[in-house]
Amino acid sequence: MTMISQAKYVDGLFYPECHPGWGGCAEELFHYTSRYSAYTEALLRNLSDQRQFNMSGYQAANLSNEQRRLMAAILAHKPCCRTARDITQIIRGVINGESHVSEELTSHYEDQLKVIPKDVELVYSGKAHHHEMADVAPLDPLLNLASRLQLPVAVRGSHVEIPLKELAQHMDSSNSSLRNSLQEAILQLHFAGYQLKNHPGLTHREVRELSRKRPCELRSYHSPTTHQRRHH
Template sequence: MRAIAKNVDGHYYPEFHHGWGGCAEELFHYTSRYYTYTEAFLRNLAGEPEYSMGSYKANMLSDEQRRLMAAILSCRPDRASARAILHLVSDAERSCGEVEETLRQTYREQLEVIPSGVALVYVHRPHESQLQDVAPLDPFLNIAERLQLPVAVKAHHVEVPLKLLARQMDSSSSRIRENLNEAILRLHTAGYLLRNHPGLTHMEAHKIADEDAV
């Protein structure tokens, strides 16, 4: 985890791994009515097809759990980190404000650089693409086209109806689920953010896009 930046009002901004994309904001700062996308992303990443975030809201996290969430989100998205988040979310839902010692030890190094007793706030930071000589949009756009999912790319934002996307991420086809999650990870890693655009049509997508569209 990189350095913590201190804001003038005393708030600290943890540096989250870019692979989480907008899911980090959803998990750490607020929970919107479009959380189903984040839920499906975590479910597939963790390999837990029956998992549900239930009634989770970010403000359910205790201060200690919030520090741990920041620590986990500083790590690369993979099965282990996704399962740690599922565990933490479940504890928060049950109003259990404590952090299990096994999780604390697993993320001890990350926790050491996060101050305690201060307000932790997330903000998305643009970053350079980590993918060299790769078109990170192509896999996602190709899958979206096959699934007839409208997409418009505008200034490093990928606009898509997130509820429709979440539905496809919960497809009965394991191949679709895996390929879609991998394509989304590539978008996140390249610095793209998925944004909800309810009711987007293919025609509108082509009108508003300043890059690619399907």
């Protein structure tokens, strides 16, 4: 069973369930809030291995019903080079003012499209996916990279707060090894049920202050310095 088959009708709207591996990128692709645009662009660029790809000019509101249905069908699959390239093809079509999708592209997702109605509004579902809270292993790769890059990271429950604009810049690094490591670390978080949340301007000092002020509310907060101390 694909994840799209678990979608639900609510008040006349259809909520297709996206694969958790897409994280907040699914919301950006469906609604384009701009909060995750740079991060989504960098993730798609790396996954699709299209270093020149950019989302400049993309507006989710300009998706035709046909394009939106296909986008939902693709997002039911886990992130990989193939699915990322198919999404970038839709994005380019929107940027170019096109409203149709190719039959060849559609043919790859026929099973998912069969269960997505054509006459209702599709809305992104931000449903949290289950993960084992006691298992911190999925966090370690990103926290280790954040330590190396001096990026502050705050973890609260299943939310991983980080300045996404700065993260996206590192995801576009000329260092291919760093790009690949970040991509794998992010996908590992997504697959485990964690959600990256944008926290613009987050500083190491703020991380330490938040940790002191809200120790009961916060499961854990990390900055590069505190994470390094914990592992040495």
